[in-house]
Amino acid sequence: FVSRSAARLSQLKQHFYPSSPAILHRRSISFTPAANRSIATMAYDKELEVALLAVQRATLLTKSVFSSHSKGTLTKSDASPVTIGDFGAQALIISSIKHAFPEDEVVGEEDADDLRKDASLRELVWGLVQSAKLEDSAAEDKIGGPIPSTDAMLDALDQGNSAGGRKGRIWALDPIDGTKGFLRGGQYAVCLALMVDGVPTVGVLGCPNLPIDDKAPLDASIGADADSGEGKGVLFSAVKGQGATSRPLGKGALQPSNPISMKSISNISEATFCESVESGHSNHGDQAAIASKLGITKPSVRMDSQAKYASIARGAGDLYLRLPFAKKYEEKIWDHAAGVVIVQEAGGEVTDAWGKPLDFGIGRTLKENNGVVGAPKALLPQVLEVVKEVLSAKE
Numbered sequence: 186f187v188s189r190s191a192a193r194l195s196q197l198k199q200h201f202y203p204s205s206p207a208i209l210h211r212r213s214i215s216f217t218p219a220a221n222r223s224i225a226t227m228a229y230d231k232e233l234e235v236a237l238l239a240v241q242r243a244t245l246l247t248k249s250v251f252s253s254h255s256k257g258t259l260t261k262s263d264a265s266p267v268t269i270g271d272f273g274a275q276a277l278i279i280s281s282i283k284h285a286f287p288e289d290e291v292v293g294e295e296d297a298d299d300l301r302k303d304a305s306l307r308e309l310v311w312g313l314v315q316s317a318k319l320e321d322s323a324a325e326d327k328i329g330g331p332i333p334s335t336d337a338m339l340d341a342l343d344q345g346n347s348a349g350g351r352k353g354r355i356w357a358l359d360p361i362d363g364t365k366g367f368l369r370g371g372q373y374a375v376c377l378a379l380m381v382d383g384v385p386t387v388g389v390l391g392c393p394n395l396p397i398d399d400k401a402p403l404d405a406s407i408g409a410d411a412d413s414g415e416g417k418g419v420l421f422s423a424v425k426g427q428g429a430t431s432r433p434l435g436k437g438a439l440q441p442s443n444p445i446s447m448k449s450i451s452n453i454s455e456a457t458f459c460e461s462v463e464s465g466h467s468n469h470g471d472q473a474a475i476a477s478k479l480g481i482t483k484p485s486v487r488m489d490s491q492a493k494y495a496s497i498a499r500g501a502g503d504l505y506l507r508l509p510f511a512k513k514y515e516e517k518i519w520d521h522a523a524g525v526v527i528v529q530e531a532g533g534e535v536t537d538a539w540g541k542p543l544d545f546g547i548g549r550t551l552k553e554n555n556g557v558v559g560a561p562k563a564l565l566p567q568v569l570e571v572v573k574e575v576l577s578a579k580e
């Protein structure tokens with residue numbers, strides 16, 4: 186065991202700091218090869234645990250909003266619905282991060298402006314936040330326990346204001362990704378990723394409406410009427426260089442995890458591809474054309490949110506296509522960072538539609554990229570070739 190863990194340590198060093206021994210010295214505590222230290226207690230173990238518990242607590246909050254009568258729906262300027270669930274989940278997660286890592290920055294989708302203006306909305310969110318508690322007190326303590334006051338809740342919400350960037354530790358947070366799926370009882374995800382120097386390094390997705398069973402078949406019904414019930418609710422996670430896992434979404438201490446990996450398919454025509462439900466978010470027509478050129482005959486599986494990344498990472502589906510329209514849309518980093526590291530660690534790769542790596546280090550959006558394509562690493566070149574063919578034909 187000693188020599189195996191030493192070998193793994195050396196792989197990890199190579200992975201994180203291939204050419205920078207100076208940084209290695211500063212971080213040497215994390216990499217001391219101690220005989221009885223397991224991989225789980227090395228790089229980013231605390232970040233992963235805090236992220237998992239924070240996402241678990243926030244996901245439980247969103248479930249409680251869904252089962253309550255009023256979702257307090259507002260309309261944001263971009264016409265997407267935003268609910269008290271988004272505000273509550275963002276406040277809880279940022280307060281968890283700031284408790285454990287006070288120096289870290291957060292790029293969060295929401296802010297407290299609406300809550301500062303509207304007392305009744307603020308009270309609704311405050312009520313939710315107060316009642317969202319993990320059933321295990323040690324777990325609750327690790328993420329700082331309850332938020333102490335409404336002011337602290339508003340401050341936490343506003344701390345998602347980082348501009349992003351290529352230096353340091355920045356978390357990307359989408360408190361409810363797939364808000365439209367959430368409102369219609371379909372798929373949605375609570376998404377959190379730690380980016381280190383612009384690279385998604387730790388990723389967690391809370392998917393309350395996906396089946397726990399990694400092997401459950403993926404069909405069209407998954408996105409339409411998921412309804413959280415028996416056998417549903419999953420936490421996905423990954424740390425760069427350490428693989429990807431899934432575990433049941435619990436209510437207290439973290440449940441045991443299982444490793445996940447993308448399916449190995451010998452022929453691309455057997456692939457199942459995932460795409461957004463919303464026809465305005467990606468070009469369904471181009472996606473159908475690409476699938477047909479690849480010889481894919483199975484219908485696409487449409488679902489909201491980063492549940493698509495989770496579904497291909499666990500091998501339930503194979504490809505994620507998000508083809509852009511002529512009018513440029515800047516994808517938001519919080520819509521992709523967690524899903525990307527989970528797919529990469531499950532044996533996949535994600536690029537934009539032209540095959541460019543996604544650049545998470547230039548701000549709150551992926552402004553140097555256009556569209557998104559995710560696939561098993563070995564199949565990505567073949568998929569990209571067809572994607573470029575379809576895009577080029579339109580130019």
Ligand SMILES: Nc1ncnc2c1ncn2[C@@H]1O[C@H](COP(=O)(O)O)[C@@H](OP(=O)(O)O)[C@H]1O
Nearest residue numbers: 265361362363364365461463465466489490514
């Ligand atoms: N015109 C557009 N093109 C692509 N993505 C868009 C878009 N308008 C909104 N989105 C993003 O698409 C996300 C949902 O993705 P999907 O279609 O895969 O479910 C939304 O996240 P929210 O639901 O968190 O607002 C939003 O950020």
Ligand SMILES: [Mg+2]
Nearest residue numbers: 359362363520
């Ligand atoms: Mg989103």
